[in-house]
Amino acid sequence: MKIVNCIFIFFLLLQYQFFSLGSADVVTVPPFIISKKSILKYLSLENINFDVPALYVFGDSYVDAGNNNYVHVPQIERNYTPYGIDFGGKPTGRYTNGRTVADFIAQIVGLPFPPPVLSLSKGDKRIPQTGINYACGFTGILEKFGKLFVRHPNLHNFSFILFEQVDLFESTTKGLQSQFQSKESFSRYLSKSLFFINSAAYDLDIEWDGLRYFYDENYYTQLLIKDLSKHLQRLYQLGARKIVVNNASPIGCQPHLISGGRNGPECDYLANNRALLFNKRLTNLLKDLQSTLSGSKFVLGDLYKIFQDVYASPTWYGFTDVRSSCCTEIDKGLTKPCLANVAPCKDRSSHVFFDPMHPSESMHFIWARRLLKDSSVSSPINLIQLIQS
Numbered sequence: 001m002k003i004v005n006c007i008f009i010f011f012l013l014l015q016y017q018f019f020s021l022g023s024a025d026v027v028t029v030p031p032f033i034i035s036k037k038s039i040l041k042y043l044s045l046e047n048i049n050f051d052v053p054a055l056y057v058f059g060d061s062y063v064d065a066g067n068n069n070y071v072h073v074p075q076i077e078r079n080y081t082p083y084g085i086d087f088g089g090k091p092t093g094r095y096t097n098g099r100t101v102a103d104f105i106a107q108i109v110g111l112p113f114p115p116p117v118l119s120l121s122k123g124d125k126r127i128p129q130t131g132i133n134y135a136c137g138f139t140g141i142l143e144k145f146g147k148l149f150v151r152h153p154n155l156h157n158f159s160f161i162l163f164e165q166v167d168l169f170e171s172t173t174k175g176l177q178s179q180f181q182s183k184e185s186f187s188r189y190l191s192k193s194l195f196f197i198n199s200a201a202y203d204l205d206i207e208w209d210g211l212r213y214f215y216d217e218n219y220y221t222q223l224l225i226k227d228l229s230k231h232l233q234r235l236y237q238l239g240a241r242k243i244v245v246n247n248a249s250p251i252g253c254q255p256h257l258i259s260g261g262r263n264g265p266e267c268d269y270l271a272n273n274r275a276l277l278f279n280k281r282l283t284n285l286l287k288d289l290q291s292t293l294s295g296s297k298f299v300l301g302d303l304y305k306i307f308q309d310v311y312a313s314p315t316w317y318g319f320t321d322v323r324s325s326c327c328t329e330i331d332k333g334l335t336k337p338c339l340a341n342v343a344p345c346k347d348r349s350s351h352v353f354f355d356p357m358h359p360s361e362s363m364h365f366i367w368a369r370r371l372l373k374d375s376s377v378s379s380p381i382n383l384i385q386l387i388q389s
């Protein structure tokens with residue numbers, strides 16, 4: 001009888017912990033228009049002081065702020081409703097209903113949203129000192145492939161993989177340096193700026209579909225890490241010192257793969273294992289780079305674990321749907337965008353995914369919030385510690 005009572009008490013305590021943790025971590029998305037002071041208070045960070053002069057963003061569709069509007073490839077453009085329905089009510093080219101993780105970080109540190117680099121024309125007299133977004137949807141890391149050619153007045157036959165995004169940043173530094181009194185002050189500015197990178201999903205998902213007959217996963221992920229290492233070292237050489245690199249999410253649990261029928265209602269575990277293999281190599285890479293590049297601080301954002309935690313206990317984070325898209329999608333090849341001008345689900349905050357491949361604004365907010373101060377998903381230090389270092 002005593003054993004039975006002990007077991008009963010154990011499960012009561014476990015249940016109490018489950019619900020207390022759950023209620024503690026359900027934080028609704030803050031208002032679209034919000035000051036730095038207000039959002040810090042909203043996040044119980046009133047006593048934190050951030051001194052970040054700029055935010056530079058690189059990567060793929062998860063953090064694209066609208067560069068896809070300028071590439072003139074209809075299959076990847078997202079400048080139509082219902083995208084942006086919670087971003088002041090208008091589409092901007094973001095692949096979600098509202099703000100991205102990069103947008104939330106900008107608001108938290110008191111910066112404007114970094115504009116898409118392709119929105120800045122040569123006629124602009126001053127390059128913004130508060131940061132730029134170079135990310136573009138459906139682009140990746142690998143240099144040999146992933147060539148998305150951009151038809152833009154100032155960019156002829158220009159592909160938009162990560163290597164070329166860094167090229168554009170190099171051009172930015174050349175134009176920006178003249179706004180500073182000395183090379184030393186410009187170097188200090190770059191060393192205090194935050195660099196945020198999210199790029200791998202395209203290589204591990206869509207690109208892999210076309211290359212899996214030529215490479216095994218082990219060699220393929222080695223190629224990705226080799227190229228990524230070169231890109232990160234170039235950023236360092238150009239002046240970046242505080243660099244956040246996110247790993248790959250559980251891509252096999254995206255609605256477009258679940259609904260694809262290969263595994264019925266289950267996640268594509270082969271895709272997830274491929275992501276885990278890349279992530280393991282990425283962890284080792286960042287450790288190596290920080291140990292060899294003097295003054296550098298590389299932080300790994302564990303996006304895989306952030307998603308994994310949500311999948312394991314969705315109600316802890318306020319979600320009721322982790323498997324389906326909030327919008328009505330159209331089967332348009334591999335991209336599967338939302339159907340234009342069709343209203344999405346009403347309770348968008350309850351969905352992990354807005355469309356079949358991209359997180360909702362609520363999921364982006366959880367991503368940003370956990371990176372800020374959760375050492376289990378941000379290592380070796382969290383984002384607050386990185387900024388203040």
